[in-house]
Amino acid sequence: HPSLEVDYEESEPDVDHEDGEVEWSPKQITDAQRVIHPGSPMFPKTVVAVERARLLEESLSRRDNPPAAVSEPQVITNAGVDEGVPPELLQPENRQHVAEPIL
Known part of the structure; x- marks a missing residue:
């Protein structure tokens, strides 16, 4: 996503003005990216495990019979x-x- 990279570059000078908000937003974005992108080089196994766990929880909660x-x-x-x-x-x-x- 080139748009995200551009946003980071443009938001760098804003870090001096808004420290608290800027500190929180990148963390939320990185966490979302790790979960959304299964092929992330950081923790591919962790992401896959998280996705499987969510799928299992959703399937168990929605269906009585195990998938x-x-x-x-x-x-x-x-x-x-x-x-x-x-x-x-x-x-x-x-x-x-x-x-x-x-x-």
Whole structure:
């Protein structure tokens, strides 16, 4: 967005006149950009996680049935345990975490 860059350049001299307002506005803009742009180089993983969390929350709050995105990891883990996957394929840490909630 070249318009945002131009706004920043034009707003630089205004920083001396309005410190409080100018200090707050850039923070809000950067936070919005991080969330809106998933390909941001700063925290792509964080943004994706935030978007997924919001989608999951919205889908769970709107629909009683969990969407496919939510059921996929659960089905995969349950299927692996039900099918009796050899413990050699599963890491010790994963076996412990998986066994605790099931028991």
